[in-house]
Amino acid sequence: MQKLLIKNRRAFFDYEVLERFTAGIVLFGHEVKSLKMGGGHFTGSYITERSGELFLEHFHIPLYKKTTLENYEPERPRKLLVRKAEILKIASELHTAGVTVVPLECGLENGRIKIAFALARGKKQYDKRESLKKKDTTRRIQSALKDY
Numbered sequence: 001m002q003k004l005l006i007k008n009r010r011a012f013f014d015y016e017v018l019e020r021f022t023a024g025i026v027l028f029g030h031e032v033k034s035l036k037m038g039g040g041h042f043t044g045s046y047i048t049e050r051s052g053e054l055f056l057e058h059f060h061i062p063l064y065k066k067t068t069l070e071n072y073e074p075e076r077p078r079k080l081l082v083r084k085a086e087i088l089k090i091a092s093e094l095h096t097a098g099v100t101v102v103p104l105e106c107g108l109e110n111g112r113i114k115i116a117f118a119l120a121r122g123k124k125q126y127d128k129r130e131s132l133k134k135k136d137t138t139r140r141i142q143s144a145l146k147d148y
Contacts (some may be wrong), residue, residue, distance in 0.1 A: 001107030001114060005035055008042035011102045013131065015120035020104070021090070024081035025056065025115050030064040032113055035106065037064070047080065047101040047117055049091045054080040056103060056115060080115060093119050 001022075011017075027035075034040065045059040055077040063072050082090075093099055103117045123131075 001105065001109050001116065003108040004105055005038070005108065005113075006040050006042060006106040008045075008102070008104050011042070011104055011118075011120070013128065014123060015100070015102055015118075016123055016127070017104070018099070018119045018121060019093075020116060020118045021082065021086060022109075022114055022116050023054070025113055026079040026081065027061075027113060030067040030069070031061045034061050034064040035113060036108075039064075040106065042103050042106075045103055047103060048077075049087065049094060049101075052084075052087060052091075054082050054087060054090065054101075056080055056117075059103065080117075090119065098122060 039062045041060050043060065046057055048055050048057055056079075057077050058075050059078060060075050062074055063069060090101060094101065098121050100120055100122070101117055102120050103115055105116045107114055107116070
């Protein structure tokens with residue numbers, strides 16, 4: 001992605017990323033403007049497969065300030081534009097126990113909004129603690145090097 005708009009940091013903490021994909025997303029014009037202005041968040045969002053298509057569920061995009069729409073749903077399902085071979089691969093992997101599809105980041109690529117998502121497996125509590133320990137030690141090392 002050339003310019004990162006939103007990153008789902010929680011996904012990297014809660015899930016072990018197995019395989020990454022990138023897809024376009026079907027949006028209205030005012031939703032694109034809202035995303036470019038820094039709106040939107042991935043809290044509670046996930047990707048589902050319905051009738052051979054992928055949909056991003058519960059991705060919150062607030063209403064653009066200068067729009068006069070009245071009945072806008074900020075968390076409506078949004079279709080992802082993915083190749084058929086990738087959809088079939090993802091759908092087959094979803095039937096594996098413990099595997100899910102989570103959005104990772106949203107960004108601009110050649111002027112178009114793209115969503116990076118991944119097949120992921122949930123981390124156990126001890127894996128999360130290990131990640132925190134590793135993060136803390138790297139922070140201490142960087143601090144020590146900076147002071148040196």
